[in-house]
Amino acid sequence: MTTVAAYAAPAAKAPLERTTIERRAVREHDVLIDIKFAGICHSDIHQAREGWGEAIFPMVPGHEIAGIVSEVGPGVTKYKVGDRVGVGCMVDSCRECDNCKAGLEQHCTNGNVGTYNAVGKDGEPTYGGYSEKVVVDENFVVRIPEGLALDEAAPLLCAGITTYSPLKRWGAAPGKKVAVIGLGGLGHMGVKIAHALGAEVTVLSQSLRKKDDGLKLGADHYYATSDETTFKELAGSFDLILSTVSAPLDFGAYLSLLKANGALVNVGAPEEPIALNLFSLIGGSKTLAGSAIGGIAETQEMLDFCAEHGIGAEIELIAASEINDAYERVVNSDVRYRFVIDTATI
Numbered sequence: 001m002t003t004v005a006a007y008a009a010p011a012a013k014a015p016l017e018r019t020t021i022e023r024r025a026v027r028e029h030d031v032l033i034d035i036k037f038a039g040i041c042h043s044d045i046h047q048a049r050e051g052w053g054e055a056i057f058p059m060v061p062g063h064e065i066a067g068i069v070s071e072v073g074p075g076v077t078k079y080k081v082g083d084r085v086g087v088g089c090m091v092d093s094c095r096e097c098d099n100c101k102a103g104l105e106q107h108c109t110n111g112n113v114g115t116y117n118a119v120g121k122d123g124e125p126t127y128g129g130y131s132e133k134v135v136v137d138e139n140f141v142v143r144i145p146e147g148l149a150l151d152e153a154a155p156l157l158c159a160g161i162t163t164y165s166p167l168k169r170w171g172a173a174p175g176k177k178v179a180v181i182g183l184g185g186l187g188h189m190g191v192k193i194a195h196a197l198g199a200e201v202t203v204l205s206q207s208l209r210k211k212d213d214g215l216k217l218g219a220d221h222y223y224a225t226s227d228e229t230t231f232k233e234l235a236g237s238f239d240l241i242l243s244t245v246s247a248p249l250d251f252g253a254y255l256s257l258l259k260a261n262g263a264l265v266n267v268g269a270p271e272e273p274i275a276l277n278l279f280s281l282i283g284g285s286k287t288l289a290g291s292a293i294g295g296i297a298e299t300q301e302m303l304d305f306c307a308e309h310g311i312g313a314e315i316e317l318i319a320a321s322e323i324n325d326a327y328e329r330v331v332n333s334d335v336r337y338r339f340v341i342d343t344a345t346i
Helices: 042-048 150-157 159-169 185-196 211-217 229-233 251-255 296-309 320-331
Strands: 002-008 017-023 030-039 065-072 084-087 090-092 133-137 177-181 200-205 221-224 238-243 258-266 287-290 315-318 338-342
Touching: 002 133, 017 133, 030 084, 030 150, 042 320, 065 133, 065 150, 084 150, 090 133, 150 159, 150 185, 150 296, 150 315, 150 338, 159 185, 159 238, 159 296, 177 185, 185 200, 185 211, 185 296, 200 211, 211 221, 221 229, 251 258, 315 320, 320 338
Parallel strands: 177 200, 177 238, 200 221, 238 258, 258 287, 315 338
Antiparallel strands: 002 017, 030 065, 030 133, 030 338, 065 084
């Protein structure tokens, strides 16, 4: 066991504070990672405040982890000391179900083990990336290519794969029109990746406040959804719409923007249920879908793609002492576009 410093929420909705946690000894297939940077995802806030249901406390959030391997177990073959690596939203799965065998560990039928707010196979709670070090099985670690700065790569471990996976699955490519709802931590990555995949990209945001940013990030068009003419002008325009916001939307209105056989895919997860008139799906044979991160192999594919295209997250680097302020700013959409903790400050 190793004692490391971390920032934890002691109880639901309580401010995070500096503490210490125990990391397990390195097992045969484990990798010990010195965490250099940890992104702050809106998911961290939902869970630390029990917005998605009962949670485990004390909680050390953080599933956008970038760091350097400092020790490997005797059976490790994929990594060596000094390697640049990342850890995303899960640290284990059953590895035996059909989904795991198909590289869909995120959909493990026996339940994957979350990087934090979960219980590992050893019965111990998992603690995330707002800490100095983490021990993870090598099969749930990914390699960060040399072309990516570690601080800009950290958010790719959630925000990057969460947008890359559905954009690939639903065919974002040259000749396709893709809209991204929301230009936040997820949305800005969706714009960058959809642009790199060759699609014509439109941002749908509440206002035009971030229009210049959106166009710089790779959007071809930018519309305000608060303008009622937007929905008339864009009716039937898109092959794919990616919703990255965690607020409930008027899904009927957004479905009207799809072409026949188009898809509206949700990666944002509102805390409240939504209402939907099914005629908005039936007319035009449209699809309303969801998508959750990606498997380990696809996460590595995404990192390699981002390195090839020079894509990192747009970040604001903060000290650990600023985490609570950062949470409030995320809730108020006051970040461009991802807070990343410099874990040297923990």
